[in-house]
Amino acid sequence: MSVGLIQSGRFDNLAIVQEFVEDFNRADANSLGGVWDNTYLNTGAALATQSALGDAWQIVDGKGRGKGANYAIAHEPAVTTSRKAWISVENREDLSAGSTRTFYLMINCGRAGSTACSYYWVSFGKSGGSTPIRLGKWWNGAIGSPLASTSAITVGIGDVIRLRHDGNGNLFVDFNGVEILTYSETCYLRATGIGMAYIGSGAEDTMDVDNLRAGTWGGSIDIPDPWYIGDAFDTDSIASGLWTASGTTPPTLSADASRGGVASIAIDGNNTGFLSLTDASLLSADQYVEASILADSATYDLFPLLRSADTTPTGYYGHWTESGTDRWRIGIIGGSELASFNASTPGSHRFRFEAEGTDLRIYQDVAGVWTLRVSASDSSIVAANTVRFWFRDFGGIPLVHDVVVGNL
Numbered sequence: 277m278s279v280g281l282i283q284s285g286r287f288d289n290l291a292i293v294q295e296f297v298e299d300f301n302r303a304d305a306n307s308l309g310g311v312w313d314n315t316y317l318n319t320g321a322a323l324a325t326q327s328a329l330g331d332a333w334q335i336v337d338g339k340g341r342g343k344g345a346n347y348a349i350a351h352e353p354a355v356t357t358s359r360k361a362w363i364s365v366e367n368r369e370d371l372s373a374g375s376t377r378t379f380y381l382m383i384n385c386g387r388a389g390s391t392a393c394s395y396y397w398v399s400f401g402k403s404g405g406s407t408p409i410r411l412g413k414w415w416n417g418a419i420g421s422p423l424a425s426t427s428a429i430t431v432g433i434g435d436v437i438r439l440r441h442d443g444n445g446n447l448f449v450d451f452n453g454v455e456i457l458t459y460s461e462t463c464y465l466r467a468t469g470i471g472m473a474y475i476g477s478g479a480e481d482t483m484d485v486d487n488l489r490a491g492t493w494g495g496s497i498d499i500p501d502p503w504y505i506g507d508a509f510d511t512d513s514i515a516s517g518l519w520t521a522s523g524t525t526p527p528t529l530s531a532d533a534s535r536g537g538v539a540s541i542a543i544d545g546n547n548t549g550f551l552s553l554t555d556a557s558l559l560s561a562d563q564y565v566e567a568s569i570l571a572d573s574a575t576y577d578l579f580p581l582l583r584s585a586d587t588t589p590t591g592y593y594g595h596w597t598e599s600g601t602d603r604w605r606i607g608i609i610g611g612s613e614l615a616s617f618n619a620s621t622p623g624s625h626r627f628r629f630e631a632e633g634t635d636l637r638i639y640q641d642v643a644g645v646w647t648l649r650v651s652a653s654d655s656s657i658v659a660a661n662t663v664r665f666w667f668r669d670f671g672g673i674p675l676v677h678d679v680v681v682g683n684l
Contacts, residue, residue: 296355296470296490300340308333308340312350332474339368339484342379342474351385351393351471358492359384359466360443364450367435368484371402377476377483378403381439382414383490385469396465397473398439398449398457400431401483407431411439411449411457413465423447423459440493441465523549550581550589553681556662564630565663566680569596579666581609582631583657592657593666594629594638604649606636609666614652632684 302309312333333350334341361383369379378401385395399410410425429451431437438450445464449457470490474483553559565580584591588610595605606629607613614636626641627649634655639646663681 293357293493294489294491295357296352296488298340298488299338300335300486300488301338302335304337305335308335308350312352334482336484339486340472340488341482341484342377342472343476343482344474344479345476345481349380349382349393349471349473351382351469355470355490356383356468356492358443359468360441360492361468361470361490362438362440362493363470363490364436364438364488365472365485366487367400367431367437368433368486369401369482370433371407371431374402375477375481376403377401377481378474379483379485380471380473381437381488382469382471382473383439383441384465384467385471386465386467394465394467395469395471396439396441396447398437400437403427409437409449409451409457411447411459413461423461424449424457426456429456436487442493520552520554521549522552551665552584552589553663556660559660559662559681560683561658561660562630562632562684563660563663564628564680564682564684566626566628567665568626580629581664581666582629582636583659583661584609584664585659585661589664590657591661591664592631592636592654594627594636596627596638596640604638604640606638606650606652608654608656611656614654615650617650619649630684 300308332342332344334343363381363383365379365381367379369377378399380397380399382395382397385393394415395413397412397414399412400407406427407430408425408427409429409431410422412422413420431451436450436452438453440448440450441464442448443466445461447457447459447461448455472485472488476483561583563582565582567578567580569578579593579595581589581591581593591609593605593607593609595607597603603618605613605616607615628639628641628646630637630639634653635651636654637651638649640649641647
């Protein structure tokens, strides 16, 4: 086994758990076979079959081989048991000669097999006279610029490259077990899939790897999620500038650990204003928000807003209230109510409001199942804009927690 390959054990005094092994020890074939998906993504994130990519993935002499000039992605969804994930692979390619070619490893992959997939990646390969190692993030089918990189390391046969995410937005790249790159962000991926990708300069370019491993790390993998964003990225810090308060009397935020020992955010209901997602650049027009609310001694309600522009602001609102009729409502801020439904609220006070095309829907979590409460159709607001919460001086201090924002 080469230097730097992880087995179960310790790393920097943190527990390592190996949960996935791929040795490529199968008969030569023009496909990966094994546990990998047979439908891949190519350049531009379009779905493609193995044959359409020109046999982009192969098994050769007990190694995995990427081939061709397509950016070919192979996903394996829901591999790690936590977003505190790592993945490593051994290089088996002589990168001292030949054309430009690059191999990618991926963790925290969300929406595997979708053109809107998201993940963190580390790449290595040949570029000109060097063998650069780069760290980056693919979001909704767009690879983006590298977040960190180095060209000071020569990658040879038998070298091991590893990517780690501590589950809190801190990323690390290791070369033969030594940390060489780091990057941190406040809005981060939390899905549990893994993947790999390859792209070369021409149809016959290839790159071989072996001994792919993946798993979790960091001692306890049970991280509280008081506030997080996206179906594939999140944050544990309300103080990170993730949300911006505005309005006549802006809502106030304070940490509150009284909810069964699980962190939550107390929002002072004696305010009139909005709480807005600060950076909405990653949101598409087809978006959703989920939130839970804990009862206090006063009547309480909550208005999440989708496709909300700054003016007024505008947008669609989803409304849930504890008392009275029309407990579930959908409408346009400053405009008409589109639909309403009066229903009891058994079980969890958690709901999901989503906008997909012209369809608007509110669901409630009932015994772990999303139950549709009310729906409407409207085409007057189509821009992505941002997600907000609207508070209307209804009294009390409801605890709003476990907020999720993302794209459908």
